[in-house]
Amino acid sequence: MIDAILQWVIGLGGTILVPVILIILGLVVRLSPARAIMAGLTVAIGMIGVNAIIGILTSALAPAVQSMVQNFNLSLNIIDMGSGTAGPLSFSTTLGVLIIPIAIVINLLLVWVGMTKTLNVDVWNLWQPAMVGVMVWAVTSDYLLAVLSMIPFFLFELLLADLFQPLISKYFNLPGIAITHVMALSGMVLAIPLNWVFEHIPGLSKIDINSETVRKRFGFLGNPMLIGFVIGCGIGILAKFEFAGIVNLGIQTAAVLTLLPKMISMFMEGLTPIAEATQQFTETHLNGANVNIGMDAALTVGNPDVLAVSIIMIPITLLIGVVLPGNQVLPVGDLPTLVFALCLMVAAFRGNFVRSIIGCSIYTVTMLYLATWIAPALTGAYQIAGYSVEGLASFVSAGLWPNALCLAIAQYSGYAGVAVLSVVALALLFYINKARHVVSKIAK
Incomplete structure (x- = not known):
């Protein structure tokens, strides 16, 4: 019965599930029913708009990626299923x-005791810890483990959200x-x-190129629309499209860079009253606690620096995948949605194109190696979920260090390792949200 209810809830999908949760949250934090419902509907419209525009980008870039693979006769042993398959995979099992x-119980408890400042409402993206669970099940056959x-x-998810919230909120203007x-x-x-390393490299530390500096220096040439057109045409040329195909890809990419920020603004229009009401509620009822609403990275992908870097990284990632010794994953399926894996890194580099491309390239190397290592477990997870997979399967952004860490600890250290890892995550949450302030006061 409970499983059937949860499967029905998951079946609603993110564009229904997240706005409904936000409406409920709005009512809990004393927004009027009218404002809560309007906020939820506005977020839903923003989500549909973002998904539609990302869909345009994905459908436009996918043929270009396939064409590049064919033109340069690229092949590796592990098929890239794309991260789009991971959500249905993860939620297709009772586990x-x-x-x-x-997650809901743990999150509410940690918010109540002040060990996290993040109240996660992005239930759909819980497929990520779920995928790790299914992989552990595939390699150990131990359901409880x-x-x-x-x-x-999930504890590391809250930890990272708390740790990087100030930087992300400031860069993307997400109070x-x-x-x-x-x-x-x-x-x-x-x-x-x-x-920090780039800041201390002579020469590189002086280079500061982003969409804003390009716009100031070159006027209309720095317009995101034109930047998108040039990058899209460049991808089309690499894919060896005909003239019409090159221009069409350029126009579609320009449209994405122009329209996506407008949809993100709708997202924020709906989220702002709920975020403000949540803050007032927690200050009154949780001893002045500062609580942030946890949301999908879709809120950040409309940034022109993020989109420009992410699209440039598509051919670079494909090249890295082919020449990287020991890598067995041919990055194809995951490339059009690579923006979700790289978006926040661009904020860490303050939008600097040169630093972002170098840093994202280094990170891509780690993802490809970990995606290769994780492939047997992920293939087993696909099989548990009923996917028909020939050979080994993985995808680029499956190679995240939290995925590999939790899988390796469970696989090689069992219950004791999982317990220790959980305690470490809780200790770090306690430190950054409670003890750090005490330590800072003592140090002063």
């Missing part, structure tokens, strides 16, 4: 859907919002120290 009640392995992953999308958050762990 996967258990993460929803587990698989269920428990999802817990440290009261945290990003809980692990696919996007994972790269920040590499990007921030890399940015």
Whole structure:
């Protein structure tokens, strides 16, 4: 009965599920029913708009990626299924859907005791810890261990959301919002120290090129519409399209860079009153706690710097995948949606094109190696979910360090390792949200 209810809830999909949760949250934090419903509907419209525009980008770029693969006769052993298959995979088992009640209970408890500032409403993206659970189940055949392995992953999700919220909120102008999308958050762990290294490299530290500086220096040539057109045409040329195909891809890419920010603004129009009401509610009822609403990284992908870097990274990632020694994943299916894995890294590099491309390239190397290592477990997960897979399957953004860490700990250390990892995550949450302030006061 419970499983049937959870499967029905998941079947609603993110564009229904997230706005409904936001409406309920709005009512809980004392928004009027009219304002709560309008806020939820506005977010729903924004989500539909974002998904539609990302769909345009994906459908436009997918043939170009396939063409590049064929033109250069590229082949590797592991098929890239694309991250779009991961959500249905994760929620197609009873194990996967258990993460929803587990995550809600853990999140509410940690908010109540002040060990997290993030209230996650992005239920759909809980497919990410669910996928780890199904992979653990595939390699260990231990259902309970698989269920428990999802817990440290979710704890790390809250930890990363809390840790990077100030930087992300400032760069993307998202007050009261945290990003809980692990696919996007994972790269920040590499990007921030890399940015420090770049700051101390003579020459590189002086280069500061982003869409704003290009616009100031070159006028209309720095317009996101024109930047999108040039990048799209460049991808079309690499794909060896005919003239019409090149121009069409350029126009579609320009349309995405122009329209996506407008849809993101609708997202924020709906989220803002709920975020403000949530903050007032928690200040009154949770001893002044500062709570941010956890949302999908879709809120950040409309940034022109993010889109420009992500599209440029498509041919670069394909090249890296082919020449990287030891890599077996041919990056194809995941390339059109690579923006979700790289978007927050661009914020860590403050939108600097040169640093972002170098840093994202280094991160892509780590993802491809981990995606190769994770392939047997992920193939087993696809098989559990009823997918017909020949040979090994993976995808580029499956190679996230939280995925590999939780899988490896569960696979090689069992219950003890999962318990220790959970305690470590809780200790870090306690430190950054409670103890760090005490330590800072003592230090002063």
